[in-house]
Amino acid sequence: MDTDTASRPTLADVAARAGVSPSTASLAFSGTGPVSGATREKVLAAAKELHYAGPDPRARSLRRGRSGIVGVVIDERVSEAFRDPVNIAMLDGVAEAIGEIDAAMLLLTGTTGSDTPVSLETAPLDAVVLFGCSPTLERSVALLTQRGIPAVVIEGDAGDDVPEIALDxxxxxxxxxxxxxxxxxxxxxxxxxxxxxxxxxxxxxxxxxxxxxxxxxxxxxxxxxxxxxxxxxxxxxxxxxxxxxxxxxxxxxxxxxxxxxxxxxxxxxxxxxxxxxxxxxxxxxxxxxxxxxxxxxxxxxxxxxxxxxxxxPSQAKGRAAGDAVVRMLAGERPESVRFTSTFHRGGTTAPPRA
Amino acid sequence: MDTDTASRPTLADVAARAGVSPSTASLAFSGTGPVSGATREKVLAAAKELHYAGPDPRARSLRRGRSGIVGVVIDERVSEAFRDPVNIAMLDGVAEAIGEIDAAMLLLTGTTGSDTPVSLETAPLDAVVLFGCSPTLERSVALLTQRGIPAVVIEGDAGDDVPEIALDxxxxxxxxxxxxxxxxxxxxxxxxxxxxxxxxxxxxxxxxxxxxxxxxxxxxxxxxxxxxxxxxxxxxxxxxxxxxxxxxxxxxxxxxxxxxxxxxxxxxxxxxxxxxxxxxxxxxxxxxxxxxxxxxxxxxxxxxxxxxxxxxPSQAKGRAAGDAVVRMLAGERPESVRFTSTFHRGGTTAPPRA
DNA sequence: TATCTTAGTCGAATCGATTCGATCGAATCG
DNA sequence: CGATTCGATCGAATCGATTCGACTAAGATA
CATH class of the missing domain: 3.40.50.2300 (Response regulator)
Structure with missing residues (x-):
């Protein structure tokens, strides 16, 4: 029924149905700029009628220049990397930090292809966290700087101006x-x-x-x-x-x-x-x-x-990496951070047998 | 030096420098369509000179209608979900399957916001694998069907036409x-x-x-x-x-x-x-x-x-989910799959003490 | 009453690549 | 030798939203 054009409705369709211009419809959706309550209602109503699910993320990210996606590169396959709780904790920290700017993590395994990880060069990434993966590290960083994508490295030397999350x-x-x-x-x-x-x-x-x-x-x-x-x-x-x-x-x-x-x-x-x-x-x-x-x-x-x-502090390391990413996306140039470990004397050490 | 315009070069810049039209440059890059060897060389050379890192994924995905990203929804925070090796194995299976179409996984935690996971509605997803997360499941599936994004559920009933990867x-x-x-x-x-x-x-x-x-x-x-x-x-x-x-x-x-x-x-x-x-x-x-x-x-x-x-077969379950996603993206309508477990008699069971 | 704001809307350009149909020249064929 | 074809290239439209500057009225001020 209605004016359904087979494919998904676009913002323009919604605008037309609401009797406003696309620009106004956009304003109404994003909440930016001055829009009268009545107009917003109209637009929202039209959207509901057309089953419009909100702006297309692809178009939005093209225009805005941001995708809301932060890449996380691990150089093993998923099942291997995550057997060590340390990595999971770090991942969790990253997730927590970037969650604050509503970004999500794209899991990239460094050794995808033969040469360069396909996704690193083709994914719509706003930034990348590299889990100290030495083999690919150099190549990856080079690739990212060329693409102009900010990167942070956890445990690994990326040289020049890539912030590093290190440990003693x-x-x-x-x-x-x-x-x-x-x-x-x-x-x-x-x-x-x-x-x-x-x-x-x-x-x-x-x-x-x-x-x-x-x-x-x-x-x-x-x-x-x-x-x-x-x-x-x-x-x-x-x-x-x-x-x-x-x-x-x-x-x-x-x-x-x-x-x-x-x-x-x-x-x-x-x-x-x-x-x-x-x-x-x-x-x-x-x-x-x-x-x-x-x-x-x-x-x-x-x-x-x-x-x-x-x-x-594994989780904190991930968190710091995530924070660094957030700051880089805000235009800052975060410092490298060096965490320190604390000695825990447990019950598995004792004087040697005489 | 050269004609650098402050920002990253675009395909148009490369084309201009190579003395060809943008369309030809695009052809040269994507390998689609007939392009003479000489022209391709010219384009590639120009790209190198301009430090052009390849087509912008955002623009590409807008035009192509695909982003190469498959969402994976877990309803806990990362550190919790991945403490159980079963989940990791499934994730690994998904990664393996979708890796074949060069897609990567966007990790989405269902309980991001209060209501609906922000990223599920705003991320550029081609498809989604839902890790049987009951609370959000219904809402998530509804959201995805509205956005027209195919979904697969692992262990969970999503009703109607969402393929399900089940277990006995x-x-x-x-x-x-x-x-x-x-x-x-x-x-x-x-x-x-x-x-x-x-x-x-x-x-x-x-x-x-x-x-x-x-x-x-x-x-x-x-x-x-x-x-x-x-x-x-x-x-x-x-x-x-x-x-x-x-x-x-x-x-x-x-x-x-x-x-x-x-x-x-x-x-x-x-x-x-x-x-x-x-x-x-x-x-x-x-x-x-x-x-x-x-x-x-x-x-x-x-x-x-x-x-x-x-x-x-945890890994196989993930794999099956990934395969289902791949098939859905290819336009097919994959069947639900039901895996069976096998009984392993180990050493932790014996007759009760008399 | 005339002028200055200002909130609300709209037009049009733009983001960067892809792709379909058209064009042009050269090689092939009858 | 003229006509057909095929390969290479180009123009222009398109994907769907965002955003800046311009424009219109209504309300405030003198």
Whole structure:
């Protein structure tokens, strides 16, 4: 019935039906500018009659130059990235912050295509938060600056004028290491986060660290070495509990004869949880036979220990990234932020067995 | 240098510099239509010189009528929704499916505003996947049909012509319950998922179930009651391990004298893990003193038991939803899909103590 | 009463790309 | 050799809303 033109009605249709000009109809909808109550009513009524669902976001964003969408780039597939609660907490923080300007998050996986992530170059983004993903990072930032899209990086060096949300990874880890030294530990091993995009497992060597681009893992390794320069270690393939188990078995297993470490510094709580499980498997007690220090301060579901760890404010980091984005969209040029972790002495560390 | 006009160059600028018409430049970029190699080169060169980063997605999507964005609606805040691996797996499935048409996911939290989620009405969405979120569901679907945006619902009844990705919740739970009965259990209790948007804890009553709109919880409760009509139970506030602990304490604690259940049917693996932990806390052994059945078949990090559960294909469900979206965008009208769970007999169920 | 506001509306340009139909030249065919 | 065709390119309309400047009356002021 009525003047339905098969396709969705447009603002112009509504305006025509209400007997006003499109401009007035627009004003009536957006609330900007002076419009008499009567006119607004008329327009709204016409809209209702025509089943008009509001301005087309595509047209609106073209005209306004804003889409209300903030991209979030994670360089793994969704299921992998979100297994670590740290990432979820950060995502939550971002969501909270940008929610205040009614923006939403577009989830982009860095490794979509072969070369450059398709969506990063083609999505209608107002800004982007990069989850410290080293491999793609450089390319991504270059792409974004060319497109003129503001970006913020969480844990990762993007150089020049990209605000960075950082953490005191090295200092924090050093704190944990010093705690172990004070307890009397000398043979300490490291369980490291992946160092390369390839996520190859293997021994943790200085050379490999130098060649890496994953700031987080690098800094945490250095922090441990600051206190125990000779600490050996293994690199895992991901921040999962199972990976921690694998690493733990290798470090604590029969292999090394008398040089079994008396303490292990894990670069994430999930890894730490895995190490503990591996220790239990091998009949070792924690912290009696081996002390374990984690990183993150997340509650690892199902872990029966109060983990000694370095708590980082994950949600706040995401929040800060989101805030930075909001400010950039407001034309400001936010500073980089550096968060600090706090040492939490739990029940997984004790003096080494005499 | 050159003819830089302060703002970002447009396709027209590039065309002008290359000495061709905008139409030709567009053709050269999109690869559609016949363009001589030489011309294409010229255009691309001009683009490079002007630092043109490709067509503006906003303009493109206005013209094309597609934005390449699929909304995913979860009705909790991000940090809550993603604590359950089931949701992550589903999200991953959706990402995988829509990735094939180079679309990305816009994460929308249903409860953004007070009334209707702002973004659902204003975001440039090509389609939407609703994660069975009962409270908002009806409103959301209405909104989307009005806007003419295709939608798919995972676990939730959206009525008429919205494809649904369902699961055999009732039948599957019944299977688990029958397993318990065969083992000889008679006093069985249920730990249920939240029944209302308010997420209120409390006893599980038939009345409350009837009043609920959360299909998943309802069906799973009915499945249990099919076998144990008198089973009592408690409703939790979320699918977390801690909630399971709370529920477990209540059901297994001293309170009920001799009527302590010999088996518990939890509506999710996380809840089951919590129940097990509560049992251990209370000095009960699993499955010696109490048997526990879960639902989902996810690996609960840190749970030392091989949980008896009903494995559902979470990732496949997400994948199916994504595929349905892709098909709808291609103009098809995909059927609803119903997945089935498989019973996994683990080590958390045994005959009741004589 | 004449002039100055000012609230309310409207026209028209604009955002940046896509696309359909038209045009023009060259190559092919009868 | 004239006619047909096909490939390459261009013009102009279009997608749907926003916004700036102009215009009209009605009310305020002198």
């Amino acid at each position: 990874n090295r200092e924090a880890t050093r704190l944990g290491a010093e705690h172990l030294r004070e307890l009397g530990h000398e043979r300490v091993a490291i369980v490291a986060l992946p160092l390369e995009p390839s996520r190859a497992r293997g021994p943790l060597t200085a050379a490999r660290v130098d060649a890496s681009t994953v700031e987080t893992a690098i800094e945490r390794a250095r922090g441990a070495w600051d206190v125990f320069p000779d600490a050996r270690g293994v690199v895992t393939a991901a921040s999962y509990v199972e990976e921690g188990v694998i690493a733990g078995r290798e470090l604590l297993g029969d292999g090394g004869g008398g040089d079994r470490p008396t303490a292990i510094i894990a670069q994430s709580d999930l890894l730490a949880a895995g190490v503990i499980r591996a220790a239990e498997e091998l009949g070792l007690t924690v912290p009696g036979d081996v002390s374990v220090v984690g990183f993150d301060g997340v509650a690892v579901d199902g872990l029966d220990y109060d983990l000694t760890t370095l708590s980082q | 919740n009732r039948e599957a739970t019944r299977l688990g319950a029958e397993h318990l009965r065969e083992l000889g259990h008679e006093r069985v209790a249920i730990v249920a998922l939240p029944l209302e948007p308010s997420r209120a804890r409390g006893p599980l009553t038939a009345a409350r179930v009837d009043a609920s709109t959360v299909e998943t919880a309802i069906e799973r409760a009915r499945g249990a009651w099919d076998v144990f009509p008198d089973a009592r139970g408690v409703v939790t506030a979320a699918s977390y391990v801690e909630e399971g602990v709370i529920a477990g304490r209540e059901l297994l604690g001293d309170g009920g004298g001799g009527d302590r259940p010999t088996a518990i049917i939890a509506q999710s693996d996380l809840l089951a893990a919590g129940v097990i932990r509560a049992a251990e806390e209370l000095g009960l052994t699993v499955p010696g003193d109490v048997s526990v059945v879960g639902f989902d078949g996810v690996a609960v990090d840190g749970l030392d038991y091989d949980l008896t559960t009903l494995s559902q």
